[in-house]
Amino acid sequence: MPDYLETYRRRTPGSAALYERARRVMAGGVSHNPRYYPPYPIYIDRAEGSKVWDVDGNEYIDLWMGHYSHILGHKPEPVMRALRDVVEIGSHWGIPTSWQVEFAEDICRVVPTAEAVRFGVSGTEATMYAVRLARAYTGRPVILKVRGGWHGSGNELALAVHNPMDVPESAGLTPGTTEFTKTIDYNDTEGTLAAIRRHAPDLAGVILEAVGQYFVPPAPGYLEAVQAETRKAGAVFILDEVITGFRLALTGAQGRYGLRPDLTTMGKVLGAGSALGLVAGRRDLMDLASPTSGRPKGQGVLMGGGTFSAMLPAMRGGRALLRHLEAHQGEVYPALEEKGRRAREGVEAAIRAHGLQATCFGVGSLFSTCFPGDGRPLRNIEDIEAHTDVALRDREFKVRLLNHGVFAQWGGGAISMAHTDEDIERIIQAAGDVAAEMAAGR
Numbered sequence: 057m058p059d060y061l062e063t064y065r066r067r068t069p070g071s072a073a074l075y076e077r078a079r080r081v082m083a084g085g086v087s088h089n090p091r092y093y094p095p096y097p098i099y100i101d102r103a104e105g106s107k108v109w110d111v112d113g114n115e116y117i118d119l120w121m122g123h124y125s126h127i128l129g130h131k132p133e134p135v136m137r138a139l140r141d142v143v144e145i146g147s148h149w150g151i152p153t154s155w156q157v158e159f160a161e162d163i164c165r166v167v168p169t170a171e172a173v174r175f176g177v178s179g180t181e182a183t184m185y186a187v188r189l190a191r192a193y194t195g196r197p198v199i200l201k202v203r204g205g206w207h208g209s210g211n212e213l214a215l216a217v218h219n220p221m222d223v224p225e226s227a228g229l230t231p232g233t234t235e236f237t238k239t240i241d242y243n244d245t246e247g248t249l250a251a252i253r254r255h256a257p258d259l260a261g262v263i264l265e266a267v268g269q270y271f272v273p274p275a276p277g278y279l280e281a282v283q284a285e286t287r288k289a290g291a292v293f294i295l296d297e298v299i300t301g302f303r304l305a306l307t308g309a310q311g312r313y314g315l316r317p318d319l320t321t322m323g324k325v326l327g328a329g330s331a332l333g334l335v336a337g338r339r340d341l342m343d344l345a346s347p348t349s350g351r352p353k354g355q356g357v358l359m360g361g362g363t364f365s366a367m368l369p370a371m372r373g374g375r376a377l378l379r380h381l382e383a384h385q386g387e388v389y390p391a392l393e394e395k396g397r398r399a400r401e402g403v404e405a406a407i408r409a410h411g412l413q414a415t416c417f418g419v420g421s422l423f424s425t426c427f428p429g430d431g432r433p434l435r436n437i438e439d440i441e442a443h444t445d446v447a448l449r450d451r452e453f454k455v456r457l458l459n460h461g462v463f464a465q466w467g468g469g470a471i472s473m474a475h476t477d478e479d480i481e482r483i484i485q486a487a488g489d490v491a492a493e494m495a496a497g498r
């Protein structure tokens with residue numbers, strides 16, 4: 057067994073034991089695939105600020121941050137205060153509350169293109185409903201998505217996320233489920249515009265994230281060109297802001313890049329750590345889901361998170377966070393930008409200093425690392441999966457970083473306001489120490 061795995065096992069016997077139990081009662085021992093990595097994940101029992109602690113008492117600087125949810129870090133006081141109030145009040149009533157109205161009003165005030173919203177419980181649902189709205193509005197079937205784009209595990213978008221891109225991400229789909237899901241390459245402007253034109257007569261919508269998978273930044277003009285061509289085709293431009301919403305700016309990626317999506321999907325930061333998804337957008341599109349529209353059956357869109365939509369913790373916690381972000385935006389976003397830049401530049405330089413090739417991608421507080429095999433351009437996930445050592449990053453680099461007290465995902469993660477200068481120095485130091493070990497073959 058390589059030294060670093062021995063070290064990992066020596067440090068984490070409690071996690072190893074929990075994993076053995078978990079495997080017996082959960083498929084693969086986890087409830088969401090990205091939470092597994094070999095030989096077994098750490099199990100944590102405490103989180104605070106920028107840190108998590110595993111059941112063996114090891115401390116880690118956390119870059120995963122609840123799947124990028126915690127923009128202020130773990131347990132930020134404004135959110136905790138709201139959640140403490142909720143504990144006294146109740147958890148869920150399933151009857152409208154003033155809090156959901158106030159939160160929806162706040163979102164419509166802050167998100168540039170949100171004329172109306174609908175709350176659900178996950179980003180998966182939000183993208184599923186956005187696709188449904190686009191099809192109902194246009195009366196057309198085709199959705200274009202980016203190869204490598206992850207919009208959750210819904211049936212029709214469970215295609216072309218990882219190589220090989222033409223094999224659906226899941227078994228168990230009925231034949232034809234993804235027949236009308238067509239793909240484009242992120243940052244390939246010519247190819248994307250050609251695909252939009254080719255599918256125009258049948259095109260319901262284009263769904264994409266402003267920042268590519270593994271946080272590859274958009275090529276200049278790419279997003280604007282896609283938006284314009286989608287409009288020209290009479291299709292719906294859907295911006296998936298589940299990661300970027302309230303993170304790349306208070307106004308999200310749409311504010312940062314000056315985009316005007318017809319529909320926006322959100323989640324993660326929005327719920328401040330409680331389950332929440334959201335579709336927002338043009339009123340005429342959103343009104344397709346209204347029970348008061350008078351549309352005959354079959355012409356209205358079924359949309360809503362079901363039993364647990366707009367639960368109190370998500371409404372109260374999410375609103376408290378949004379209020380905080382709005383009040384402190386002048387401090388929060390420049391700080392996140394600077395912390396993210398320092399982490400990206402520092403980690404890349406620290407690895408290269410040991411003779412290994414490394415590239416850190418990212419925008420704002422988001423970053424990932426990859427280990428390129430040659431000097432080919434890395435424009436999107438297909439390039440990264442074809443021309444960089446993804447297994448090295450997601451297995452060896454990940455576990456070695458854990459041994460050095462850093463929990464990263466895809467070689468990076470999301471910096472929060474709780475990450476101090478010292479934390480960032482420790483992340484950079486850990487990346488350098490890991491690179492030194494790898495270069496020495498230890």
Ligand SMILES: Cc1ncc(COP(=O)(O)O)c(C=O)c1O
Binds near residue numbers: 177180208296298333
């Ligand atoms: C861009 C994007 N869209 C949608 C989703 C799905 O969100 P959820 O995990 O809340 O279902 C994710 C989750 O990682 C995501 O990153």
